[in-house]
Amino acid sequence: MDLLQILVNGLSVGAVYGLFALGYTLVFSVLGVINFAHGAVFTLGAYFTYLLIGGAVGANGWLAGVQLPFALPFWAALPLAGLGAALVALLVERVAFRPLRRRRADPLLALITSLGAGVILVNLIQLLVGAESYAIPTGALGGLPASFSLLGARVRTVQALLLGIAVVLLALLTLWLEGSRNGKGLQAVAEDPETAQLLGIDSTAMVRLAFGLSGFLAGVAGGLVGLSVSIAGPYFGIGYGLKGLAVLVLGGLGSVPGAVLGGLIVGLAEAFVPADWSGYKDAVSYGFLFLVLLLRPRGLLGRPLPTKV
Amino acid sequence: MDAALLEQMLLGALLALSVYLPLGCGQLSLATPGFYAVGGYVAALLSTGVAAFVGSGATSPLWALLAEMVLGGMLAGLIALAIGGPVLRLRGIYLAIATIALVEILRVLNLNLPFTGGAMGIFGIPQPFAHAEGYVLFTLALLALACWLCQRLEALRLGRAMAAIRDDELAAASVGIDTPRTKLIAFVASAVLAGVTGALAAHFLNSWNARAGSFDASITTLAFVVFGGSRFWLGPVIGGLALTALPELLRPVGDLRLILFGAVILLGPLFFPQGLVTAERLRALGALLGRGRHRSRQAPQAP
């Protein structure tokens, strides 16, 4: 496999990791905790996409054989799946995060409650649609060819799509964070919740916004991965969720460009693992993470935290 | 209650204590399942591959089990010792994620190393006890020993130093506590306990594979401690026993069982943010029983 091919593969996988980590980082920056239900929301995004393009449920769940009465083209199904995932993320915030926030409980507890929410979601999926894998047909892309060649490398259309959508979403997110009222509000809450509250920013609304956005990003990423490699079952988000966690710390907790940079680095590094060693591929990101934590504990683009005496 | 479930509950309680030890000095380490897996592999490899440990037929001698537990605990402890220095400089969520990464690295190694049996793992691990009841008695003794050590720790210099670090690491350093060393001791002790438990569990489960140490297990064992309470050793023990039993007890509800399990994990911290075992409840229990553990802890050196 030549270099260009490796780059294309690595970048497209990295884009998914980046989208995933962006979702973590948005929530982390406003709440200072990790949302362990994020992987489940990603998984839901994939299933939503599958259903919206007219896919039928298999024979094993409570919803066996169910099919939506319409079939949307992929480009319409994907954002709708993202919206659906955003709603679920808001629900997760409502049941697993807000009660703790209201009681000013130890933030550590949110690790547990969000994991509980994730366990519920994953098993709900299994109950409803079974544990089998679902493939989103590449025909869903309409008239686009399944792959094209670029400077001699064979690029699958879905890879290009993944990378393109990730870049566009990142650009939009950055513009929005820097340019809009809500975006600045979100940053203010991330910086200092109490001061933001004094300035009249509704921090609860900002937290909800962060969850909604992170859910949307996860849902879109899930739909794209579903299209790219098929949905391997209710648990398929967990592996990505863990990679996303590594990416998150690699880039720097709470840093938006860091999340994307971290994703691309990990994606590329994995793509460069030789085939003979492919079993160890999953350890690459964690190895990186370890190194970065030891050499630069705040991550590549993270800000140092002040220690107060 | 059947003995196999009881044994699993006891193993859960041991793992919960392993998570509790670093948490007792404020360190959120999720590495326990990684060390548990390492201990299990040591036992599995020795008892299926080394003639002296194999024993006759399907049974293996008790001394072999003990030796494997010691060796499994030692290997886990050595790994913890090697990585603990740099890793424990990390704080809070960073430490948690670094330890998750450690668990994942160990899992990938366990899946791919040439001698660990790949995804299938190692099976046909010989049994030192003919029945589950034997395991239960043995594990009960181990758990009692671990609890006794945790209880003694509270009266010791080390235990107080841990509590001080949990409350305020900076202030602890300023009264002369060697905070890196204290944290390292807690981390290594946690790893040893997890490794010992893994060696025992590998025999009990008869087979061992990389799934023993996974991210899921990291969070589940943390849930044991959060659920039971992280201030006194009794909390993790109760949390470990209860949450291990729960999925089995929920078996009658069929497909809904894991959803209900998730709901319990979700709702537990909302209703019991301090966990089930708190200082106040212990004191109330102590008053109820006449002479409680908490009061005897406060009276200096009641024999």
Next chain:
Amino acid sequence: MNRSPDATAPVPLLQVEAVSCRFGGLLALDRVSLELEEGEIFGLIGPNGAGKTTLFNVISGLTTPSGGRCLWRGVPTTGLGASGLNRLGIARTFQNLRLFESLTVRENVLVGLHHAARAPLLGALLGNGAFRRHQGRLEARAMELLTLLELAALAEQRAGDLPYGDRRRLEIARALATAPQLLLLDEPAAGMNPAEKDDLRQLIGRIRDHFALTVLIIEHHVPLMMRLCDRLAVLNFGQRIALGSPAEVRTDPRVIEAYLGGQGQARGEGR
């Protein structure tokens, strides 16, 4: 140039040599030098944000200076860290009170006592006679300290439940438990009324005599410091602008300038 300590002249207990501390663009300490003689009560005054607490943090090992160094009895303390410096004989209290809140008053002091007193592990685990005698000595010592600081009646209370003044005294007790030769007190009288301040002044004098201590103290209440301290240094904007006896400092024109020109509340809260 490195002066080697003169064999005949007594070496100062603590020397602060041209210590600078930079946080980003802020120069919190600018080549500050001090020498503490054994047995004196030395005051550190200056407006908010002058760098007093930063200097404490450097001396006690919580902050690494960006320039300069400290010497303890003539030996550089660089790289020892907070716990190392405490074992050397430096103990401190904190401006914002950092007690072990979930521990009892007695346990807070025991934590301080522990570092000096190591018990054999096996005996400790089994709780044998030698260990119980060892524990008994520590407990007695803790109660002595609590009595001295009028906290004995509160020994079994959780430190987090104490009222403010008691917490301040508990922090002093905890620091004393580590058997220091130099005690750093960071605004011990903050939030106290005049009568309490007077008690505190007498207490500090008593402690100094009882434990043969050297005391370095930060306090805003200037009249209290004038009566309490043997010598004073004044910091302003990270620089030491005056040093001397209370009488000398009181009349120093730069001090008057700093206080009249700079003590306005507009400078805000800070270290």
